[in-house]
Amino acid sequence: MDQHITPLELRQLIRAGEFTTNTSGYARGFVQGNLCILPADYAGEFLQFCTFNPKPCPLIGMSSSPGDFTIPRLGLDLDLRSDVPSYRVFEHGELVGEVPDVSEFWRDDLVAFVLGCSFSFEEALIDDGLEVRNVTEGVNVPMYRTDIDCETAGRFSSKMVVSMRPMIPGDAIRAIQICSRFPAVHGAPVHFGDPKKIGIRDIKKPEFGDAVTIRADEVPVFWACGVTPQVAVEQARPPFCITHSPGCMLVTDLPNSHLAVL
Amino acid sequence: MDQHITPLELRQLIRAGEFTTNTSGYARGFVQGNLCILPADYAGEFLQFCTFNPKPCPLIGMSSSPGDFTIPRLGLDLDLRSDVPSYRVFEHGELVGEVPDVSEFWRDDLVAFVLGCSFSFEEALIDDGLEVRNVTEGVNVPMYRTDIDCETAGRFSSKMVVSMRPMIPGDAIRAIQICSRFPAVHGAPVHFGDPKKIGIRDIKKPEFGDAVTIRADEVPVFWACGVTPQVAVEQARPPFCITHSPGCMLVTDLPNSHLAVL
Numbered sequence: 001m002d003q004h005i006t007p008l009e010l011r012q013l014i015r016a017g018e019f020t021t022n023t024s025g026y027a028r029g030f031v032q033g034n035l036c037i038l039p040a041d042y043a044g045e046f047l048q049f050c051t052f053n054p055k056p057c058p059l060i061g062m063s064s065s066p067g068d069f070t071i072p073r074l075g076l077d078l079d080l081r082s083d084v085p086s087y088r089v090f091e092h093g094e095l096v097g098e099v100p101d102v103s104e105f106w107r108d109d110l111v112a113f114v115l116g117c118s119f120s121f122e123e124a125l126i127d128d129g130l131e132v133r134n135v136t137e138g139v140n141v142p143m144y145r146t147d148i149d150c151e152t153a154g155r156f157s158s159k160m161v162v163s164m165r166p167m168i169p170g171d172a173i174r175a176i177q178i179c180s181r182f183p184a185v186h187g188a189p190v191h192f193g194d195p196k197k198i199g200i201r202d203i204k205k206p207e208f209g210d211a212v213t214i215r216a217d218e219v220p221v222f223w224a225c226g227v228t229p230q231v232a233v234e235q236a237r238p239p240f241c242i243t244h245s246p247g248c249m250l251v252t253d254l255p256n257s258h259l260a261v262l
Numbered sequence: 263m264d265q266h267i268t269p270l271e272l273r274q275l276i277r278a279g280e281f282t283t284n285t286s287g288y289a290r291g292f293v294q295g296n297l298c299i300l301p302a303d304y305a306g307e308f309l310q311f312c313t314f315n316p317k318p319c320p321l322i323g324m325s326s327s328p329g330d331f332t333i334p335r336l337g338l339d340l341d342l343r344s345d346v347p348s349y350r351v352f353e354h355g356e357l358v359g360e361v362p363d364v365s366e367f368w369r370d371d372l373v374a375f376v377l378g379c380s381f382s383f384e385e386a387l388i389d390d391g392l393e394v395r396n397v398t399e400g401v402n403v404p405m406y407r408t409d410i411d412c413e414t415a416g417r418f419s420s421k422m423v424v425s426m427r428p429m430i431p432g433d434a435i436r437a438i439q440i441c442s443r444f445p446a447v448h449g450a451p452v453h454f455g456d457p458k459k460i461g462i463r464d465i466k467k468p469e470f471g472d473a474v475t476i477r478a479d480e481v482p483v484f485w486a487c488g489v490t491p492q493v494a495v496e497q498a499r500p501p502f503c504i505t506h507s508p509g510c511m512l513v514t515d516l517p518n519s520h521l522a523v524l
Contacts, residue, residue, distance in 0.1 A: 169453050169454045169455050169456075169459070170452065170453060172454075173438055173450055173451055173452075173453075173454070176435055176438045176439065176450075177438065177439075177442050177450060180439050180442070188435055188438075188439060190432065190435070191431050191432060191435075192431045192434075192435070192454075193431050193455065193481060194431075197431070197479065217459065219455060262524060
């Protein structure tokens, strides 16, 4: 399929059940988001958790009232019940299903949150001529649990999860400059160099995603990661929750460049 | 003496011969510059060298015609023959004198260049709450010759000289963001981590300035340094040249914040 498909065309295929896989690399140039849908009883505290921890939880959209399954700012036609290729449904923190449509699970008390995702800044890095190793090697970015505490909000708390991309120092400096322009998709890295300094025991064994090659002249560079709020939700164990399946993101009409603050 | 003296007051003291030392920390908030004065025959190529190598040689002022000893943009009253606390005079690359006034050496063919200096970005780092080790330890910043080639312009060529400030990675990331706003004072660092990668053999033995403490959890962070053009001038061996003495800078009326591009 043409990777230059528009976000609207891609959402229409997804809605029709004709696209059910990873969205990485499709509708290039447009923001893709992490989706988290919670009962209203948990929504206020989750919003507070995102507000307290903007680097791992950069909020780019939220439904306007409980039960609403639209976020017009991210796409006029957008229907949060059907426009993600694959959803995960949780009850009391346990995965109870992975489905291509959540219309039958929808409830009047659900509130949806869309968080920025690293696809946007990876595109900016690649457009600037930098290599993004997980893209080159065709795997998921390696992600690690750290010992960095997020700020707790009500029932939501978590250690920060980070993603890692190895770079030579000169490229890392450039990546810090580029990512600083994009606070809505995790912003500048939070650490580089020695993984032990942030509580990562074995860089070769990511807790999520896949390991990538780190060359002798490279340092690992770590970004706050959108898996962090997923961990917080797992720990909070709300009675009900819907998220996207890993890599199957919500594709929006928002150009990546619109997230740049400069 | 009050360190909050204005640039004009400080220049008046210097001009009167009543201030003859290091200008670091005086007239806080205002740009201090490196001074290099060359015969017109060399000025075109030196300007080209600065243009080709903006990180080590960020030009913030230049006299408008040979013989002119003013740069009104940097200070209406400014007199380049008397307003630096100490000058060095070179003939054919050899130091022939260190004097508080160069009026008697002035010639109709001299062209003056003022280059940005790290004092400006160190102030921005400190204002942001970062520690600048050479300031804390009250010594000159350590500087090293690297194996990074500057781009040659006529008779001017040099390896890049870098200054080094040790930081923990999180502070280094913040320093990269802050310094990126100040391209006119060397901008973002050029390297961090392993000194050997840029040809530095012994981090404990800087070629210029003083060694500083590097703690176990810190990495050395390297910035392009204004000593680079001095090395280029030494190698070009022009028949005549005047510079400021190390640390005795040209104090201008330009607020540091005016150098910020964002």
